[in-house]
Amino acid sequence: MMIGCASPSGLSDRHERFRDRAFLAALLAPLPRDVLRRLRLLIRPDTVVRWHRDLVKRRHARACAPKRRGRPPTIRSIRALVLRLVRENPSWGYRRVHGELTTLGITIAPSTVWEILQQEGVDPAADRASTTWADFLRSQAEALLACDFIETVTLGGRRQYILAVIEHATRRIRVLGAIAHPTANWVAQAVKNLVMDLEDAGCRLRSLIRDRDGKFPELMDEILAEAGIQTVLTGIRMxxxxxxxxxWVQSCRHELLARYLLWNERHLQYALREYEPLRGYPMY
Structure with missing residues (x-):
């Protein structure tokens, strides 16, 4: 008998050793004396007794071990239903989802619903129900305008201010003008021309986004309000x-203002008219 050798069945050395020890422990009592005398050359009786004791302990541990540990895994169809309810109802929390499942006759613990949402990386209901600024822009793109001033300097050293407007839905650019001193009357007239162009084109816009620059007069907001366009102010330094x-301002600076030598205001207006249709749609 070779103790610890691998068996033809492919058992590991450890499993084979356990089997050998169990076999020896079982044969200890009925073995004849001459066989016991031979076994003393290989092992001691105390060793066999210890093996037998370990064997009894393992059998007792297996008999007393619980057959099932922990909760059973959640059925895949229930997990899919929980995720579908949350996806279609962003304002629902895990307790509301648990209540809907109970109404459908599905027995599941609220903590299980919470665990499913955690494993799938679903945010709490308060975060999912809130509307971010990006979500607002995407949902209202068809009715949004945005405007801004661009500052540049001509070769003559004179500072110029460019007023431009962009439509969120089509990314169409409208350069309203360029001037060295944008007065309130000049800005108001540029906005009036914009409103007339929008009415002629049949555009139904409801909001215009702009920053809090002092070059935008209150008269501009009044003209837009009469046309049914609400002014939306951005946050400070946002x-x-x-x-x-x-x-678009970044593209205009990089592709036009920083690349060409603009002599004066007239040359700047000509360059803007040539550049406007080229970048009337998004580059990204």
Whole structure:
């Protein structure tokens, strides 16, 4: 007998050793004396007794061990139903989902619903129900305008201010004008021309996003309000609230203002008229 050798059935050395010890422990009592005398050359009787004791302990532990540990896994169809309810009803929390499942006759604990949402990375109901600024812009894109001033300097050293407007839905750019001193009357007239162009084009816009620059007069907001367009002010030092307009401003600076030598205001207006239709739609 070879103790610890691998068996032809493919058992590991550890399992084979356990089997050998159990076999020896079972044969200890009925073995003849001559066989016991031979076994003394390999093992001691105390060792066999210890093996037998360990064997009894393992059998007792297996007999007393519970057959099932922990909760059973949640049925896949129930997990899919929980995720569907949350996806279609963003304002529902895990307790509301548990109540709906109970109404459908599905027995499940509220903690199980919470655990499913946690494993799938679903945010709490308060975070899912809130409307972010990006969600607002996407949902209202068809009715949004945005405007901003762009500052530049000509070769003559004269500072110029460009007033531009962009439509969120089509990304169409409208350059309203460029001037060295944008007075309130000049801005108001530029906005009036914009309103007339929008009416002629049949555009139904309801909001215009702009920053809190002092060059925008109150008369501008009044003209827009008469046309049914509400002015939406961005936060202080928060250009990302007007990200689409800021993106076009960056493109205009990089592709036009920083690349060409603009002699004067007239040359600037000509360059803007040529550049406007080229970047009337998004580059990204």
């Amino acid at each position: 250009p990302r609230m007007n990200a689409i307009m800021e993106r």
